[in-house]
Amino acid sequence: MDEPSSREVPEAVAYVRDLLDGLGAAWVLCGGWAADAWLGRQTRDHGDVDIAVFHHDQRAVFEHFPGWALVAHDPGVPDDTTEQWNGRPLDLPAHIHLPELHSPLSTSATLTHTEFGFEFLLNERSGHDWVLNREHGIAVPLERAVQTSQWGLATAAPEIVLFFKAGGHLTPDQAHAANDVLRPHDEQDLLALLPILTTDRRTWLAHTLGKTHPGHRWLTHLH
Secondary structure, three states, X not given: OOOOOXXXXXXXXXXXXXXXXXXXXXXXXXXXXXXXXXXXXXXXOOOOEEEEEEHHHHHHHHHHOOOEOOEEEOOOOOOOOOOEOOOOOOOOOOEEEEOOOOOOOOOOOOOXXXXXXXXXXXXXXXXXXXXEEOOOOEEEEHHHHEEEOOOOOEEEOHHXXXXXXXXXXXXXXXXXXXHHOOOHHHHHHHHHHHHHOOXXXXXXXXXXXXXXXXXXXXXXXXX
């Protein structure tokens, strides 16, 4: 897209932002919309809005949405479950969907549904650090990992967005599979963000991806 940068927040992101007002937990814009937030404009279509929260804050999410359609996935349920989340404690890795009314994940028409699909991605935190990959000892101070984007929102830093999109948080087997099937829109986000990555951010991303997944094809771009 050739439109100039703008601080006007797109409708879907603004809707989620307003809906999360009063949530008793810190939340962070991540995923593809986060990439656009750093550029200050929408660069592509998005399926939903991704919001990161920390694992110990999951109860705050449940309590913020009484009567809403909620579907949670973690290792304790099948990947394709559509059961309504009853607030049971979720184990990592986990995410919580808030589906639209006609989504296949909709649990009941009598529950409240979102106008724009979004999901919470549960993440690990240790003190003041965001733990990105425990197996490889990769953690980043929150003051670096979460910054204010052009849309005025707490947003995952560009290199953090790309780290997740590259599969850096995954186990070796999962990362290998992700490297074979990197999604086209993740490649789009990489190419969109590369021009704004400082040397420090680019170096960090190359180092951490090289550590979690040596031979990752994105390393060619980063070097």
